[in-house]
Amino acid sequence: MTDCKTETKGLVPSPLAAKALREKAVYGQPLEVADGISVILADNAKDYTGPGTNTYLVGNDRLWIIDPGPADAVHLQAVLDAVDGRVVEGILVTHNHLDHSPAATPLSEQLDAPVYGYGGLPEEVLHSSDEDIDPDFVPHRALMGGEKIGTGRWHLQVLHTPGHFPNHLCYWLPEMGIVFTGDHVMGWSTTVIVPPLGNLADYMDSLDLIASTSAVRLMPSHGDPVDNAQSRINEIRDHRMMRQGQVEECLHQGKTDPASIVAELYEGLTPRLLKAAEGCVQAHIDMYHARRAQAERFELTASNSLHR
Numbered sequence: 001m002t003d004c005k006t007e008t009k010g011l012v013p014s015p016l017a018a019k020a021l022r023e024k025a026v027y028g029q030p031l032e033v034a035d036g037i038s039v040i041l042a043d044n045a046k047d048y049t050g051p052g053t054n055t056y057l058v059g060n061d062r063l064w065i066i067d068p069g070p071a072d073a074v075h076l077q078a079v080l081d082a083v084d085g086r087v088v089e090g091i092l093v094t095h096n097h098l099d100h101s102p103a104a105t106p107l108s109e110q111l112d113a114p115v116y117g118y119g120g121l122p123e124e125v126l127h128s129s130d131e132d133i134d135p136d137f138v139p140h141r142a143l144m145g146g147e148k149i150g151t152g153r154w155h156l157q158v159l160h161t162p163g164h165f166p167n168h169l170c171y172w173l174p175e176m177g178i179v180f181t182g183d184h185v186m187g188w189s190t191t192v193i194v195p196p197l198g199n200l201a202d203y204m205d206s207l208d209l210i211a212s213t214s215a216v217r218l219m220p221s222h223g224d225p226v227d228n229a230q231s232r233i234n235e236i237r238d239h240r241m242m243r244q245g246q247v248e249e250c251l252h253q254g255k256t257d258p259a260s261i262v263a264e265l266y267e268g269l270t271p272r273l274l275k276a277a278e279g280c281v282q283a284h285i286d287m288y289h290a291r292r293a294q295a296e297r298f299e300l301t302a303s304n305s306l307h308r
């Protein structure tokens with residue numbers, strides 16, 4: 001399969017790319033990325049977080065905090081210093097992975113600000129996966145897709161974007177043409193989608209939802225802001241569908257085991273990324289079966305109505 005060696009720069013998590021980002025990263029200092037929007041980078045770099053988690057401060061006199069980050073005392077203090085006594089309207093969480101939500105509670109207590117998010121997940125869901133989940137996350141105010149929060153220039157619209165994680169939210173700031181994309185769209189790499197909590201079909205639908213805004217910039221929770229919003233979304237969509245085609249080709253050749261498909265498609269993969277790659281391949285296999293089942297249901301319905 002020669003097409004497996006397609007150029008994937010910026011599309012597959014790469015320890016080398018993550019290392020390069022860490023080397024130029026500035027931790028703990030607020031950096032203005034747009035008028036009234038600054039980012040504070042947490043020092044929690046891992047293979048999938050690029051240089052670390054971005055915590056955004058949005059607004060001037062009254063702030064929204066987006067993705068408070070990990071429970072790290074140094075990061076917490078850096079965020080408090082950047083807030084510098086201003087009123088915090090709310091702390092918005094994209095999802096409760098351990099690198100995004102744990103600082104919400106201590107920040108909420110110190111700033112007297114409510115925490116907003118889609119909500120926690122049922123116990124049985126939490127225990128169905130060995131992902132790095134924050135099990136204690138419960139927002140003060142549960143949000144739903146389509147809701148609007150804030151006022152004036154700083155009003156945000158909530159986009160429910162499952163795919164990477166079931167309770168993932170993005171926040172759309174229409175006045176500035178910006179979507180805060182959490183882990184759904186990152187600038188430095190594609191996101192990890194591992195079943196059972198990750199779902200590729202949902203991911204693609206959520207990507208379409210983000211594209212349906214008129215976003216010109218994306219502010220991810222890992223990596224630099226993305227200035228070419230729509231072309232980055234298209235690039236990610238094309239990459240996912242290219243990979244879907246490759247996985248389906250393997251299935252048609254009788255390879256059904258994720259490990260053997262990874263060996264075929266991910267040549268030269270760093271061993272520690274193997275498990276996640278197998279999870280991503282499983283997500284592609286699941287989407288293949290889901291689409292086949294849907295097509296069969298459609299054919300059955302069509303033939304039933306023909307014979308009526």
Ligand SMILES: [Zn+2]
Nearest residue numbers: 097164165183
């Ligand atoms: Zn995540």
